[in-house]
Amino acid sequence: MSVLDAGKYAAFIWPAYGVTALGFAWMIIDSVARGRRWRREAERLDKARAP
Amino acid sequence: MIAALANPHRFMAFSRWAAPALGALAAALILAGLAMGFAAPPDYQQGQTVRIMFIHVPAAWTAMMAYGALGAASFFHLVFRHSLADAAAKAAAPLGAAFTFMALVTGSLWGRPMWGTWWVWDARLTSVLVLFLLFLGYMALRASIDDEAKAARAAAILALVGLINLPIIKYSVDWWNTLHQGESIFRAGGPTLAAVYLIPLALAGAGYSAAFGALWLARTRAEVWRRRAASLALQAALA
Numbered sequence: 590m591s592v593l594d595a596g597k598y599a600a601f602i603w604p605a606y607g608v609t610a611l612g613f614a615w616m617i618i619d620s621v622a623r624g625r626r627w628r629r630e631a632e633r634l635d636k637a638r639a640p
Numbered sequence: 641m642i643a644a645l646a647n648p649h650r651f652m653a654f655s656r657w658a659a660p661a662l663g664a665l666a667a668a669l670i671l672a673g674l675a676m677g678f679a680a681p682p683d684y685q686q687g688q689t690v691r692i693m694f695i696h697v698p699a700a701w702t703a704m705m706a707y708g709a710l711g712a713a714s715f716f717h718l719v720f721r722h723s724l725a726d727a728a729a730k731a732a733a734p735l736g737a738a739f740t741f742m743a744l745v746t747g748s749l750w751g752r753p754m755w756g757t758w759w760v761w762d763a764r765l766t767s768v769l770v771l772f773l774l775f776l777g778y779m780a781l782r783a784s785i786d787d788e789a790k791a792a793r794a795a796a797i798l799a800l801v802g803l804i805n806l807p808i809i810k811y812s813v814d815w816w817n818t819l820h821q822g823e824s825i826f827r828a829g830g831p832t833l834a835a836v837y838l839i840p841l842a843l844a845g846a847g848y849s850a851a852f853g854a855l856w857l858a859r860t861r862a863e864v865w866r867r868r869a870a871s872l873a874l875q876a877a878l879a
Binding site: 594595596597598599601605609612613617619620621624626628630631634635638 | 687691692738739741746750753858866869872875876
């Protein structure tokens with residue numbers, strides 16, 4: 590039997606792991622995207638200010 | 641450490657390498673914990689559903705840790721008026737909400753086959769739902785006030801008031817009769833969980849904590865950049 594065989598409870602176990610994966614994916618993507626966006630914006634404004 | 645990192649330049653230099661390093665550590669710990677968790681035998685009572693424990697319990701721990709971080713950062717902001725502490729508080733709230741949501745949903749998916757119900761208004765579940773609402777309330781309050789300084793102050797006060805919910809969550813299973821099981825890890829006399837489950841759970845718990853640390857640093861960095869951009873935009877508008 591595979592260690593990934595969740596038997597009769599698969600309908601509860603895999604959705605739980607799916608929600609967790611989606612939660613982590615959202616946190617990682619949103620955090621990285623925010624950092625990149627605001628860093629780019631700050632650098633653009635900084636460059637525009639330079640004489 | 642905290643005093644040194646209160647300097648934004650030092651914080652940005654530190655978090656630039658600390659965030660990815662903590663992220664890598666988190667991935668390694670979580671993967672190791674889950675691999676060991678899936679290799680463990682099914683529980684004699686709960687069968688395969690015990691696998692949900694390795695994601696549900698760390699999510700709940702991390703949700704409480706995130707609220708503790710939110711409360712601590714709010715306290716430092718209120719007392720020392722430090723903008724980096726406010727940025728850290730603002731960064732912790734959506735992460736805390738996400739971890740609490742994950743704990744609630746995975747708990748519900750665990751409860752249905754074991755208890756026969758998706759939800760029950762017992763003290764543990766209800767206090768964790770209150771934690772989720774506190775995170776949402778914190779974010780909504782900040783978003784509802786245009787003046788950022790006033791929004792930060794009002795939200796910090798709400799965050800500090802909400803800290804009372806943390807001991808309620810922790811001791812809810814002792815103070816009230818709950819369908820949720822009693823404390824089995826952090827209890828007098830040591831954990832009651834068998835090592836075959838305790839070790840992967842500890843690894844996953846440490847991994848979730850490291851993940852929160854990495855994401856918290858990354859979001860705080862993003863908030864520092866946002867404030868820098870806002871300040872530069874204001875200077876350009878006034879020039």
